[in-house]
Amino acid sequence: MAEALRERIRSGHYQPGEWLPAERVLTEDLHVHRRVVRAAIAQLEKEGLLIRRPNCRPIVQAPAAPVADDLPTGSQFPASRLVALIMWHGAALGATGTAQQRIFWGMNQALGQAGYHGVFLDLGEEVGTEQENAEREATHLRYALDHGFGGIIFYAYAYDSNRELIQEVSRRMPLVLIDRMVPGVEADFVGTENRQAMFDATKYLIRQGHKRIAYVTKGESINPVQDRLQGYLRALREEFASDAYEMVLTAPFSDSSTWSVFDTVFKLPAEERPTAVLCVNDIEAVRVAKRLAELGLTVPEDVSLIGFDNIVRTLPGGVGLTTVGQPFEEIGKAATKMFLRRVDSAAVPQSHVELPAQLIERESSKSISDDSSG
Template sequence: MVTIYDIAKRANVSSMTVSRVINNSGTVKEETRKKVEQIIKELNYIPNSAARSLNIKETKILSLIITDITNPFFTKVARGAEDKAKQMGYRLLLSNSDESLEKESEYINMILSSGVDGVLIAPSGDQSKKNLRTLIKHRIPFVLIDREVDGIQSDVVMGDNFDGTRKLIEHIIQQGHRKIALINGPSNISTARAREKAFIETLQLSGIQPEENLMYNISFKQNNAEKIVEKLVSLKKAERPTAIFAANNFIAVDTVKALRDLGKSVPEDMAIVCFDDPEPIPGFNPFLTVAAQPDYNFGYLGVQLLIERIEKKGPQGFQRIVLPPEIHISKSSIKG
């Protein structure tokens, strides 16, 4: 990792001079300033590293990067994070990656250049490994929430995706359904993979063979399920599913709306269960059978772990907190 001492050596100036150029403080000759700035550019140096190497006081600012602020799950995560940060004397900067690696990378670069004490992040997917390694390189503490990334060791707060999915599928099988479709999130996201694995294994343990033509991967964002629902409904009656497992709240709501538009009733024509609990929607019926996660606690506990990591008050090893969901049975999966 490049330090201000590397820059000072290359420019043949003192580290204090480099610090003055970076922080735009003190008196530095214009010729020297330009020389140092050119070397900083050549070495792709991140100014915040200078602040750390010079032991500048903590900013008491944390960064929260979530993937979709419009999703009620992440809205509550943010509230929990903000409450805990304030309680412990920190401020929280909120960023929304929009499930985009590009936007996530932009926020990581902003964090490096502006300086925060730590980052609470829901990764956009497996491709986030690059950004997380950047944080590790610059010694910025971080905690993962909701999603894990293979090959990255860190503190993490996440839900029990496998057990929540298993219980939902067991419930729908108990209602007599044998043909069950899965509308899932992208396979490069750990939560989607865990939910798919539980879906498949629970069907198999019940003597039901999963059917690939009933399993789909789409975005976790809004307004993406309509075409998939049309495909499922257009299948011949013997091939058509009688129930759908929607892997998140947005997919579930979009699925119910799409079924309505096609003249289908829930649960009479198609039962629905889903992971995560959507916010109440005026005029929306039926109420959904869900695996409701303690979303507020994701943010609250995530910030607690992060501050412990920053202040070196927690255990040396990484902590993995898995929060169990609550199964709420409602009208969308029960006829009559």
């Protein structure tokens, strides 16, 4: 069983960064008992081919590359002391700087201590279409390759594009992906414990007395979006079992789009509509607050609201936003540590690190009585 799964990983049938199929699926597919599946998974975890986290399926890791004559060693990587951070600049939404700036600060501080210097290859303030993002990211990746940078730390938005180019970059120089994994790409990765953080935020609302908690997400398949959703669902099911009130809403693509399902839910009588909303990020929390105001509902008197990222401190009405704070500076430092580790030896196993996040309590969420929670 272990050899069968090992071969599927090596052949690319199971891509790095993807979840392994569920145990039930593997049991039926390979005609073995579930105990055998679990033993094989445990073996591949020891070999570094799978990563397991609590309450989720294992994540496929790329097999460690053999040391060959043409495999770069630390001394064969580019000797440049310049390390590129390729990402979007982001809009300034708070006094603490953008998430991207804070990642760069942490990265450059750690690089400076090691004798390197970070260079921000800015993709712009506005994220474009998938094609526009892919073209800009490809241009910057090739620029770093052609100009002999010593390595790249990369925050991808066009995660379904440029996979061959990104893989080429990872073969020619140290490459660290941050925030989101790119399926099919073998590279070091650092992100946030998104699933646990959203689980904790949901539990916080439950402790405040909320039972009808809605979740607003985005229609993206990237791991941060999906992990946060799973954290919300796990908290509800753990607390309420079969009686869990699950309300997952997808935010419209733009402010001009219709909010028909959202409006229908929040036009329900007070004893039926959600008393709290969790949002996939702070940007969506701001949009939700505006939409609630248009419906005549206030935060937190009518609806408690929690975001994610801690890049927005105050909602349009002046209410402080309760949110999950990502450790952006620490992400930059951790990515730098991975880069330096890869410089020392190109053959070290790939690393996957997720840093803890912290719930930041402000005025947008408040306790309610059992009677008002329904």
